[in-house]
Amino acid sequence: MKNKFTIVIVLLVSAVLLLAGCGTSKSSTSGSSEDKTFKVGLEAGYAPFNWTQNDDSNGAVKIAGSAEYAGGYDVEIAKKVAEGLGKELVIVKTEWDGLVPALTSGKIDAIIAGMSPTAERKETIDFSDNYYKSNLIMVVKKGSKYEGATSIQDFKGAKVTAQLNTFHYSVIDQIEGVNKKTAMDNFPAMRVALESGIIDGYVSERPEGVSASAANENYVMVEFEEGFETSEDDTAIAVGLAKGSDLTEKINDALAGISEEERTSIMDSAIKNQPAAQ
The missing domain is CATH 3.40.190.10 (Periplasmic binding protein-like II)
Structure with a gap:
């Protein structure tokens, strides 16, 4: 009886370990799938940086959970960054006020939404190198x-x-x-x-x-001859990232690969292609 009892215990322990192993494997697979996406938040209402449209014309990207698409300068930059990261771009349409909370809570991986790296924002999130500067x-x-x-x-x-x-x-x-x-x-x-x-x-x-x-x-x-006084961080635009994000260096590398001439060309195209309603 003692030997039979020992065998039963061993079988039960083995079964538990097997089930635990299956659970770990499933979780790992799910995590791997998540790692293949680059979730970018933007409001899709700030043309020519970003806007909403009804189809995929001019390189627009499908908005997650919606039948609509997002286009614009930010979207084109996001596509190049995602390519540099080797990930699939996912656009998450988010109200302006909700972008930083969405980033800090992990709902998105980055903010690419015409956002300036101001000192106040830097207290909460990190930023990449600048990808545009405006007046x-x-x-x-x-x-x-x-x-x-x-x-x-x-x-x-x-x-x-x-x-x-x-x-x-x-x-x-x-x-x-x-x-x-x-x-x-x-x-x-x-x-x-x-x-x-x-x-x-x-x-x-x-x-x-x-x-x-x-x-x-x-x-x-x-346009003013005597305009507003601003700092360089105010008029620059950068990618918003969670504090200590391991994506920062890789994103900077991707941005460095976009020449000034190409950035100007992307903006000119965005202005030309924006929907009239925007």
């Missing part, structure tokens, strides 16, 4: 008294806003006597507000200003 402008209505502005101080008394949680909104304070309006969630909302007269102008970056004026003949981009 700040103002978008106003064609025919308005602000169309011919050459200095930001020409907007004294004007109703001005910018996107929520961006440095664009903070620089409005540099305009003396400005009527600073509540920050808005996204650029389509600001364009509607401009069209309806709720605001006289909104602060943006040059590529978006070019897009706005190209999309609607009632919008004009104002």
